[in-house]
Amino acid sequence: MNLTETDTSLFQRLRFVLVETSHPGNIGAAARAIKTMGFGRLILVNPRFENALSHPDAIAFASGALDILESAQIVKTTEEAVSGCKFVAAVSARLREFSPPILSPREVTERIAYKEEGEVAFIFGSERYGLPNQVVMNCQALINIPANPDYSSLNLAQAIQLLAYESRMAVNVKSDGASQVGFFGQAASNEQIDAMYSHLERALVAIDFLDPENPKKLMPRLKRLFSRAGLEAEEVNILRGISKKILDVSQK
Known part of the structure; x- marks a missing residue:
């Protein structure tokens, strides 16, 4: 099956939101990661350096995904970044006592692939501090990537690549004829x-x-x-x- 950026499915609806990213190279690597999987929507919330999208390291690490950098948005708050979304999930290795439901990347991507309406977003925290508790609490899910418990730290771009890959695979499975039984109403924003x-x-x-x-x-x-x-x-x-x-x- 050949999937393209013109598909009117998850490829058009999914936003990758990066909060207070510290290193310009990671923004470029993120752009490359999502483009290789057929996605294109990148939003930055208060990146910690000027010219985040035109920084030489961002351009170098994008490695040909300059169109993703050029179309990316920079906003001041997480609320702006996810405005209009029907489903928002935080990505974090750190679990919280009062977090939303904790799901694996595969569980989350299968869920959003089958709900065929509404914008969705994955939120990634800064390399140094991760995501604030308040941001996580306002999400519908917390995505925790199963990893070696003795060394579970993933590079930001690696985490984005993994979520983009699982999202693509979820669309692929759905398009190959898998079905989900039951009634589903319009998701709340x-x-x-x-x-x-x-x-x-x-x-x-x-x-x-x-x-x-x-x-x-x-x-x-x-x-x-x-x-x-x-x-x-x-x-x-x-x-x-x-x-x-x-x-x-x-x-x-």
């Missing part, structure tokens, strides 16, 4: 889910279930719970309807 959490939090405060002065870990636990569900837009609307009813009753 990141913005819809964030708004639902805010609405739910206000409702829980209104009925004294959540103490805003001492919230403990209630909202992170609820985010973790709903992340495992893979929320659809109609399900988010139902939860917001429940929250609205709670607020209406509590105000009477």
Whole structure:
């Protein structure tokens, strides 16, 4: 099967988001990694040096993938980078107590390949510090790459190459006739889910279930719970309807 960049599938919908990258060579290597697998969308969040996309090391390591660098975006926040996405996954070797569901690269890519609508994004942290906890908590999944427990550190471009490869293979398997049984509604966007959490939090405060002065870990636990569900837009609307009813009753 011959897959090209013009396919209207995951190749068009998947964004590779790099947060506060420290080394220009890694940006060029990332561009090369995603182009070799047929992808092309690269977004940088606050790279830690000027001229990130035109730096000589970035150009050298891109090794012919200059079109990816030229079309890449630079934004100030992670929220901007994933705006409009229906599914966002963080990539990290460090596990968190209150992370979203932890999935392997293959599990994640099979999931997004079968959902044929909506933008999706993989977020990669800086080489030095990884990803902030808040960014991870706001994702629908945490991708953990199985590796040698005694030496599990991957170079940034290596991690990107692995995710790009698994994404391509997931599309390949799907296109070869594999099918997934069951009904799937429209996936909720990141913005819809964030708004639902805010609405739910206000409702829980209104009925004294959540103490805003001492919230403990209630909202992170609820985010973790709903992340495992893979929320659809109609399900988010139902939860917001429940929250609205709670607020209406509590105000009477």
